Amino acid sequence: ILAANHHDPRQLLQILRQAQERAGHLPTALLERIASALTLPLAQVLATASFYSLLRTGPAPAYDILFADNITDRMQGGPALAAALCRALELAPGLPAGNGRVRVGTTSCTGLCDQGPALLVNQRPLTRMSAERVVPMADLIRRGVAVDDWPAEWFRIEPNLRRRDALLGAGLAPGEALAAALARSPGGLLAEIEASRLRGRGGAGYPTAAKWRACRAAPGEAHYVVCNADEGEPGTFKDRVLLSDFPQLVIDGMGIAAHAVGAHRGFIYLRGEYRHLLDPLEALLAERRRQGLLGTDILGRGFDFDIEIHLGAGAYVCGEESALLESLEGRPGRPRIRPPFPVSRGYRGQPTTVNNVETLALAGLVAIHGGEVFRAIGTAQSSGTKLLSVSGDVERPGIYEYPFGVTVAEVLADCGARATQAVQIAGAAGHCLAPAEFGRRIAFEDVPTGGSFMVFDERRDLFDVAHAFVDFFAHESCGFCTPCRVGTAVNRRLMDKIAAGRGVPADVAELAAMDRLLRSASHCGLGSTATLALTDIVDKFRPAFSRRLRTEDFVPAFDLDAALAPARQATGRDDRQAHFHPDPTPLPDE
Template identity: 40%
Template sequence: MDLRFGDSRPTDEERAAVDTLLGPATSAWEGADERSDADLRWARGGRVARERRDLLLPGLHALNDRIGWISEGALAYLCRRLTVPPAQAYGVASFYSMFSVEPRPRTVLRVCTDLACATAGAAQLCAGIESRLGPGSGVAVERGPCLGLCERAPAALAVQAGDPVRTAVAAPATVERAVLAASSPDSAAEEPPATRAVPQAGDPSLILLRRVGVVSPSDLDDYRAHGGYTALRRAFAIGPAGVIREVTDAGLAGRGGAASPTGRKWLGTASSPDHPHYLVCNADESEPGSFKDRVLMEGDPYALVEAMTIAAYAVGAHHGYLYLRGEYPRALRHMEHAIGQARARGLLGDDVLGQGYAFDIEVRRGAGAYVCGEETALFHSIEGYRGEPRTTPPFPVEKGLFGKPTATNNVETLVNVLPVLTRGAAAYAATGTPGSAGTKLYSVSGSVDRPGVHELPFGATLGELLKSAGVRDRLRAVLLGGAAGGFVRPDELDIPLTFEGTRQAGTALGAGVVMAFDDTVPLPRLLLRIAEFFRAESCGLCVPCRVGTVRQEEALRRIADRSGTAAADDLALLREVGRAMRDASVCGLGQSAWNAVESAVDRLGVYA
């Protein structure tokens, strides 16, 4: 792509895609000379509409959705509207896997080749699809990372550009279902309701999942009839400080993997004298094997809207961002509908529930970048930059989104706030263990009869969870925590599923991914797929991760079918590279890229 400003003109359809988002172009953008001095003020240090840089990602989505790819003329037009240097915008557009800066068909079929789907026959599925949808079919078939549909593996997602964009999911996918989804999205089979992903649906002991399958995700009145907005009313009754005290006393820890104390994070944000404050919900659930947040957003979207409102009230934020995974079209539809209905009914906006408190939520779609699950990379993505992490300190509670104090929590963490306030801190803390309070959601997939999202109190063992999921015979290994987690052996199923228990066992709970593999799964090939994933998802910002993930993949590729002394040199190299990545990488991606491989070598004896 030629990065000179405005050398190519956008088509009328490309202009319409941008103007629908940003509003009609003013006379400053019209006329025969697309490269006027007014257009080029950014190059001389001007700050025309500089504050609109954060609309770059939505603008790229608008083009990609409408046209199917982002042309030079379209990118140049978007850059002029936002006064963003085109080289920087190109760097952003080319950063995300869901965007294309080269011509491609208007229909893209993404087929998951990650862990759960790989063991469910993704390679054969891809081969069959590609033989049916070859060149000239009008469909681009892309093999890619996890689509968050692991309970229905193997999975494929078809996206057909247009106004409006149409999507169709094939999961579990066959060649025929995937081809139908790509060629005729409106004729494809309808996705099953979210309750199908909850094997325990109807169990009265459920707390976080109790409304999934019981309440219509599109009906605000139904949500309120089942206890909705009781927690927000209590929040207004006890005030922001009272909310933070309840969350702190309940012992609520983050459910995204780091397990940071939520109350402490909120107090740090609320106490900062710098304003404005922001709230960000991290719904970029990209860990291979994780889909619990997707199920919550699809099955109980108003709960997240209410929880975000409470969190924002507690930290003094009046604007919240829901950063939602780009591969979750149904969750996007449900959340946008819930936000719109809440706004129309006075539950969002200038005067929430008549309490004189203003708060609103803006949805930002991710575009296929695992690293954006790291909160500072997510901030950069919202701000219109490449989703690359930054070093800390300063921490987000001091300088986060747009350089302002920001509280960031994932979906599961926020939804936990509702039972904290409705049941009280003491009752909430009575469930679980002293170090891990409440219940936990687990995304269970692989060699089990009842894959899906399971909710158990903290302290249940891994064996109890797998029994609930119907683990099959001949269990070979369990991957706990996803690609960034670690393997455990079948004789280690008594590990207590708590933050402290998994640490003592030399593994990590992470975001609650549990993938079971029987003895038919070739573990060396699985490890190679994990290495391929991290190599592809590294943002390249720091040398240890950028180079280390490549070297890790190369070594695993060399020893895929070797063991013993034949693999010794490469195993030594893997350990050296793994330690370097863990010690010196800027963010968690590089720091955890060696975890699963290390555990497979040391605990499972792979390559021995």
């Protein structure tokens, strides 16, 4: 493994992933060997190994089963199925059992919201879990049957393509878009991208031409292209489908970006939960090298460009481009201080363009048809089409491609939503729309989204939705800056308190104070967007909160008497002084 990774310390995350795949987990002795071979301090290796949720430094159970804890998986019955599996196996949730052979726990999101409840079994995605599968699965585990020998249909992943438009319906041949781009000079290509007004599809909508121009103009020994396939936003799975069913469009797009910025090397940063896509993508890259579509002298045009795939290891924050670059260099994925921005100092301190999977695929349409044709699709400020990942309370979850400008109501009608109470746009980090807003348009100038479109009908309790998002951010905060580390933890405690029936109006006011703090003082986008959905739900769906609140001014976050009960029983004292506001009845010695 070390030799295959050229003993390069920047490959540390890949080395750890590969070592874990071979050894099952990463014991200290193995980490010491890796540190010594790479001449890295052990502390640095430990810091990386302990940062990522899919890396295991402790002993690995033979069956490590992680149910997706996304709100849509919860709605599809994931928690009840996890509990049923635990009962069938006679084990406690989250704890290794059967001499450490089995563990049933949770993971944030698997990118399979359209075919949940989903879970990872030894990091292999299993879709459409059902009550009928609980007993057979427990039986397979009890008999020690290898996961590779479990029923294949349990692991089937559907693309669920529901609506194609300019991109998914283009029917482009491998290399077709790249050839069209290479027929233009880099300057001519950039001019077309500028004319197209293509904007980044990850959610922020930064103009692609401006990013590529800045990268090309930045001085450096080498320039790099990075495809951000760390699709961790709950409710988003469009990149999974692009990479599984349309990977040629993405790889062509990376070549187009490389031609524009002057790069010869690129990376696909693939989220750890998409491990199942790694081998097919590696095979495809090898095939393209054989076809002269990757490597040296591509298409006989003297253009050299090749791609490596880096696998993430379970950290939502790595979707932020500077955190992704840290991860790509083998460190914990903590966002960098910016400026400098990656376009001038990115991978290895060199000019780097980091683009979303969908943005790169769309660049191929511009290369083929030209900027003006692309710009004619969509709205004035949002040209082209947008892929939506539709999940939740709909008849037909899956991928829908629309020209920008489609209304929320049109999407709801197409996917078979009924009695819709709310639509969560752009994942946990986005806004929650009420029915009065369903006439709004999906577009940067109205409702921007990276692609997540989660639907909640009237049966759903939106407090539970907000609670799930708060849990998510508390879990995914990287802990680097205090407002986010503490603010997301405080929010979780407040929501747990309200859920337990101990909430008061002051707690909702405290949530609003945390919202202001997180938006204004967080170091990166994770913290500054962590309360958008929560605040929307508090504001627009107030009864979901108010019906849970008591009317008192203050109720402590925990039950002091319950916490003291064991000590009181042991000492035989009632210890009433423990309360700030004791019972007015005088104590015996007063």
